[in-house]
Amino acid sequence: MDAFIRLSEKSGYDFALLREVRRINEDQRASFLKIIEDKLWIIKNKTIGVLGLAFKANTDDMRNAPSIDIIKALQHEGAKIKAYDPKAMENAKQVFENVTFCADAYSVAKGSDCLLLLTEWAEFKDLDFKRIARLMKQSIVFDGRNLYKDHNLRDLGFEYFGIGRGNLSGK
Structure with missing residues (x-):
């Protein structure tokens, strides 16, 4: 996105739409x-698991990845992060510390x-959430x-937060 904005600025074109898309993306990350x-409530010392690091599925590209x-x-808030991505692990190691x-x-x-599910890899669609529930300290998923599907995870006892669905109560 930033590359397109710079390119349009260099060519003398004010591409306000691209800047607006970037602003919306930033707002969505802040809302998440x-x-x-x-x-x-308290992030410090919480262990947060992240599924998906790449910008999108089927790539190892980390540029502008929401992760x-x-x-x-x-x-910054003191969380401990554990992460997995099917293809972007090596590139992610260059981006993240700790x-x-x-x-x-x-x-x-x-x-x-x-x-946190941050990239929609196909292998994440069919995870065994009964097993995952047994492994986690708390059964909370931020998708x-x-x-x-929220009802599937809730039926298994998860608190589920599907971003952008309007069902952010976790009930």
């Missing part, structure tokens, strides 16, 4: 963080206070990609 903070701002903000990189989603879930 606020929902997490409101639910967990960057979200993880860094949570770390993140525990895990071998799979279940390793991320083990001992986590909540899970930043609306990959899951």
Whole structure:
């Protein structure tokens, strides 16, 4: 996004639409963080599991990935981060400090206070959430990609927050 904005500025074109898209993306990330903070209340020393680090599925591209701002903000608040991405782990290691990189989603879930889904990888669609519930300290999922059906996870005892669905109560 930033590259397109710079390109339009260099060519003398005021591409206000791109700047507005960037602003909306930033607002969505801030709203996502606020929902997490409101639910967990105290972030310090919480273990937060992150599923998906890349900008989008099927790539290892970390440029402008939502995970960057979200993880860094949570770390600033004192969270301990565990993360997994099927393709972007090596690139993510160049971006993040003090993140525990895990071998799979279940390793991320083990001992986590909540899970954040930040990239909609196909392998995340069919996770065994009964197993995940047993591994986690608290059964809380913040779905930043609306990959899951809220009623399915709630039936398994999870508090589910699907971002952008208007069902942010977790009930």
